[in-house]
Amino acid sequence: MKPAAFEMVRPADAPEAGRALAAGDGAVKVMAGGQSLGPMLNLRLARPERLLDITALPGLSDCRETASHVEIGAAVTHARIEDGDCPEPIAGMLRHVAGGIAYRAVRNRGTIGGSLCHADPAADWVTALTALGAGVVATDGTGATREIPMPAFMLGAYRTALRPDEIVTAIRIPRHSPAARWGYHKICRKVGEFADAIGAFVADPETRICRAVFGSTGGAPLLLPDLAAHAARTGSPAGLTTVKTALEHSGLSLSAVKIHQLAVAHRRAVEEALADV
Incomplete structure (x- = not known):
């Protein structure tokens, strides 16, 4: 398929792009790399009247x-x-x-x-x-x-x-301190595909920051501070049953398979982060 006809515009700066977006009332889209919007245009899932190419705007590539x-x-x-x-x-x-x-x-x-x-x-x-x-x-x-x-x-x-x-x-x-640790693990059907589950963990003992984040939940990433605190306190991830229970009570509608995948991704992310501690 090919996209519906559209006009390509290259604004001079970010404020001009913002004004064009507002004036377009939904008929204007921003184009940067085009790796998400491009396929949507080709399938005609998106049919903007105008595209704003922002790749050359001052400072955006710095x-x-x-x-x-x-x-x-x-x-x-x-x-x-x-x-x-x-x-x-x-x-x-x-x-x-x-x-x-x-x-x-x-x-x-x-x-x-x-x-x-x-x-x-x-x-x-x-x-x-x-x-x-x-x-x-x-x-x-x-x-x-x-x-x-x-x-x-x-x-x-x-x-x-x-x-x-x-x-x-x-x-x-x-910036995080030199003592900061991180782990990032995603579960995919094959390399290069979008993830079925993502676990991210960052801990910085100097700034006392610790975050455990679950991605590919069907919505925005999920932060579970209690699981982060457990990992920081014990130096190891919580057990899979504990993680699954936390996910079940997160308020998200998740299947049993998704919950298991997220729990495994979290465990592996924490293990990666704390492996040498």
Whole structure:
């Protein structure tokens, strides 16, 4: 199939893109790498009248770092992160996650911001960046910016907290100490496919931060602080029965198979993180 006819526009900056989005009243879509939107266009699941190509907007392809944060532009590709072209807020985690996304051809074009905005529950970045305590920087049609914490950014499957005149311009990730540990494990039918279950675990004893995150739940990533606290306190994951019980009482509608997959992914992520402790 081929997409319905549309107009391609290249705004000069983020505020112009935001104004065009708001004026389009749903008939305008943002195009970055196009690895999610492209197939939807070809299948005519999306039929925008206009596409905004934001890949050349100032700053969106930059990686910056400060004493407290790493900031990654929304148009930075997965491949650049995989290849170590961006600073790491915690040793090795971003490269590991980026290297496991789909296939290299997809990683060469797909962007971190586009993945977040698509908000697929089975995507990697929504879970990994939640575990890292990241914030999403959104810019509106006036040029004003705000930072949205990851737990508040994804509202559900394919839904985000972005306003009609906002685009994502960067992701801000707090730096972790050299003592920080992380684990990230996903269960897929085969390499390159979207995950059936994701477990992410980050613990930093110096800042006393510990997060256990479950991804591919059918909606936004799930944070379970009690399981994170157990791992930090004992140096090992909770038993599968305990994890399954926590998932059953999480308020999500999950099948028994999904609960088992998530419990296994969590256990392996914690084991990876604490293996040498």
